[in-house]
Amino acid sequence: MRDHDTEQTPGPGRARRAxxxxxxxxxxxxxxxxxxxEPGATMERIAAEAGVARTTVHRRFASREDLVSSLTVLAAQQLEAAVLAGRPDSAPPLVALHExxxxxLRIKRTWRFAMGVRSDHPExxxxxxxxxxxxVTLFRRARDAGAVRPDVDPDWASRVYYGLIHAAAEDLAEEPAPAELDAAxxxxxDTLLTGLGAGDRTTHRAD
Amino acid sequence: MRDHDTEQTPGPGRARRAxxxxxxxxxxxxxxxxxxxEPGATMERIAAEAGVARTTVHRRFASREDLVSSLTVLAAQQLEAAVLAGRPDSAPPLVALHExxxxxLRIKRTWRFAMGVRSDHPExxxxxxxxxxxxVTLFRRARDAGAVRPDVDPDWASRVYYGLIHAAAEDLAEEPAPAELDAAxxxxxDTLLTGLGAGDRTTHRAD
DNA sequence: ACTAGTTGCTACAGGAATGTAGCAACTATG
DNA sequence: CATAGTTGCTACATTCCTGTAGCAACTAGT
Structure with a gap:
């Protein structure tokens, strides 16, 4: 089990100091x-940004790989918390979707790098x-509630949703205000559900 | 001007041999x-994949940076050709959009890495x-033709469009058949214009 | 066939980044 | 206050990658 620990702890049962x-x-x-x-930045550079010595970084993270791995785990946990905070399984579909x-969006903005790394860490x-x-479940609930077309492939819906979130996260400020997040x-x-087309939904299907 | 040349040429006026x-x-x-x-792969690894010696790579590209730069230029040129092939300025908006x-999609799939690198090469x-x-022009034409809502921000429209293309390119095969490309x-x-929502376009705006 | 470009190979130099070790000074925690 | 954890610093070993050079063998273009 210790293999999956990324951060280095002092002793077997000991807790880390504050x-x-x-x-x-x-x-x-x-x-x-x-x-x-700068995805290829050195440990030196990271240490400087953190305001610590390079050796201290190596004390806490055995290797560069360990550091990045820990970063992805942290981001993943934050993501999970963010998703759950939106009550995707219990709130009304469209409310949940918005929340x-x-x-x-906030998490994606804060952990931009970490969220972009493909990690195979089990967590x-x-x-x-x-x-x-x-x-997928959320989209299914939305479909059952009549908010999403019945013929939409859940997989494609997810991809589109992810893509839109990514697009929206791009032009967010580093620390967006709650109002900005809501607007985004x-x-x-809105784009996800109605697209950008004009009122007549069958126009472009004429061909 | 020679500063912007990324590949190394033998002589001043000489052409490269076939x-x-x-x-x-x-x-x-x-x-x-x-x-x-593997974005951080070594020149050695690239040379092996190309079936040439590492030194040969350095003969053609002065540095790693040069190689990547040339790659982005090549991808950009392919992209431009692909866009122009769709006749975005002359064909009917929705036809052009599809084309x-x-x-x-094909180019994006073929030059996945190169298209993802932020390059400041002038080309x-x-x-x-x-x-x-x-x-932007295409979306404006689409709007004037009544195919896109009048109140849509062209910038947001572009982002969404880019995002959807990115999403669609993800699950394309390495060498997709023309039929697959058309379907994608x-x-x-379709998603861009009508979204995934059900018929009633005002449902989710009730709040 | 002749010429000049091209390539593989080996060897080498230099630099940069990683990772480790030890010691002195500091500090959280009880 | 006493203990043990923590950190900065310096120093060092090592590995990996980059980039260059020279030479012999090969080959495209004429």
Whole structure:
């Protein structure tokens, strides 16, 4: 089990001291900032951004791979929390869609780099699988509620949804205000459901 | 002007020999294949994929940066050709939209890595600027033709369009048949214009 | 066939990044 | 206050990658 631990802990049963915990957080946050702008940045650069010595980074993360891995796990956990906060399984479909979107947009913006890395860490895989499933379920509920066309492929719907979120996250500020998040989420949901076409929905199907 | 030349040429006025030309193409194609799966891959790895010696790669491309730069330029040129092949400025808006989408999907799939790199090479910047402009113009024409809602922000429309193309390109085979491309393009355009929502376009706006 | 371009191979130099070790100074925690 | 964890610093080993050079064998273009 210890194989899956990415961060280094002092002793077998020992807990980390509070300041060390803070250091770890600082390093992860710094790594996200630096790597999102320069994916190949060195440990030196990350350490500097975090305000610690390079050796300290190596004390907490055995290798560069470990650091990135921890980063993806952290982002995945944040993502899961954001999705769950939107109550995708219990709230009315369209309400849930809006809430989930707003929450995910914030996380996606904050952990831009980490969310873009394909990780095979079991925890990350689990979260992505679960999230995908929740997404499909949500669209199914929306369909049953008559909000989504019956013939829409859930897989395609998910892809489109992810794509729209990605697009919307692009032009968000680094720390968007709640109002901005709401507006962006509304735009995403609106585009997702009605598209950009004019009123007549059959116009372009004439051919 | 020689500063902007990425590939190395033998003499001032001399043309490259045919076999050398083939080698350059092979290296670029190999680089795309390798880097799309492993962005940090070494020159050694790329050379092996291309079936040439590592030193030969360095003969044709002064540095790793040069290689990637050439790759982005090549991809940009392919993209421009693909867009123009769709006659975005002259064909009927919805026809053009469909044609451009199909052509771009193929290129996007083939040059997955190169299209994802942010390059500041003047040629790449030019193509992206022009393409963006053509995209906006196309949407404006579509709007004037009554195919797109009048209140849609062209910038957002472009982002959504790019996002959908990206999403659609994800689940395309490596070498998709024309029929697959057409189907994928149709799905993109349909989703773009009508979204995934049910018939009643005002349902989700009730709140 | 002749010429000049092209390539594989080997060898080498240099740099950059990674990862480790030890020690002194500091600090959270009880 | 005493203990043990934490960190900065310096130093070092090592590995990996990049980029260059020279030479012999091969080959396209004429």
């Amino acid at each position: 300041d060390a915990e803070r250091t770890v957080r600082a390093i992860l946050a710094a790594a996200e900032r630096v790597l999102s702008q 989930v979107t707003a929450h995910v 990350v895989v689990r979260v992505h699988t679960d999230t995908r499933a929740r997404c 989420a509304a735009r995403v949901v | 076999d050398a030309e083939r080698t350059v193409r092979a290296i670029l194609a190999a680089a795309e294949r390798v880097l799309s799966q 451009v989408t199909a052509h771009v 790449v910047v030019r193509v992206h600027t022009d393409t963006r402009a053509r995209c 393009a149709a799905r993109v355009v």
